[in-house]
Amino acid sequence: MFLEGEVNWTLIFGITAVVGYALAAVALWFAVTHGARHASASDQLDIVQKVAESSDRRLFETMNAVPVAMVETDSTGKFVFANRAAHQLLGRRDAELLGLRFHSATWGITFPDGKPIPADLLPSARAxxxxxxxxxxxxxxxAATRKKMLVSVTAMPIENERGQITGSIAAIVET
Known part of the structure; x- marks a missing residue:
């Protein structure tokens, strides 16, 4: 058998120690190289997040600077964004506007001759x-002044990368 007779325990313990040190060295090397990769990936992710936040902020500031009322709806027709000009034109703040539907009766939307417009003919519904x-x-x-105004609306669908419509964007100008 393996351990019968004279056994050189010093040799066995020595070989075990060498193998243990080799495994420890490999594990240490693996930890150091992958730790650097993790730190590098984490740093890159932080940079990407900062760039994305900066881009979002710049886009939001640009949209608010546009003098044309811009509103965005989700796929159900609820407002999810309105720029500063839209707040002024529609007479509502974000807290009051976001979540409302574009065809809400509160807008008093009619044809120029005063006839009501069916909700499915409105630009956002068509978009x-x-x-x-x-x-x-x-x-x-x-809504704030209760003043009737003639507006011109241009609306377009917003599509995702698969071509599915996820919402609409509309530009509204008082004429």
Whole structure:
């Protein structure tokens, strides 16, 4: 058998120690090289996040500087974004506006002759069906001042990378 008779325990313990040190050295090398990769990836992720936040902030500032009322809806027609000009034109702040639907009766939307417009003919509804609408004119009411105004609306669908419509963007100008 293996351990019968004279055994050189010094040799066995020595070989075991050498193998243990070799395994420890490999583990230490692996930890150091992968730790550097982890730190590098973490640093790169931080940089990417800072660039994305900067881009988001710059886009938001640019959208708010545009003098045309810009509103974005989700796929159900609820407002998810409105720039500063839209707040002024529509007479509502973000807290009051976001979550409302574009065809809400509170807007008092009618054709220029005063006839009500069916919700499915409104530019945002058509954009949510994939159409691009340019220069659709209708009357609407500013919620704060209750003033009726003639506006021209251009609306387009927002699509994801697979071509599915995820919302709409509309530009509204008082004419």
């Amino acid at each position: 949510l069906r994939g159409q691009t609408v340019r220069g659709f004119q209708h009357l609407m009411m500013n």
